[in-house]
Amino acid sequence: MYKIFAACKAFVNYNGKILILRESGKYEDGTNVGRYDIPGGRVQPGESFDQGLIREIKEETGLDVEIGRPFAVVEWRPVVRDEQ
DSSP, X not given: OOOOOOEEEOOOEETTEEOOEEOOTTOTTOSXXXXXXXXXXXXXXXXXXXXXXXXXXXXXXXXXXXXXXXXXXXOOOOOBTTBO
């Protein structure tokens, strides 16, 4: 049986500026501590991409956001904790 990981990322645009975050060393699953990225994360089972993205942005930044139209959808198959 395969496990499915779904993730989403967002460009948060505020007054023409894009939000970029630096990953904290306090994040348990952190793999990019100290590196910069845009907000996002894993979608939970039963959650839509929009719901997951809104939740992740809220968890990471405290911001309430409105989701616009997607501009890219890609497939990515990472190995997470030696699992595919």
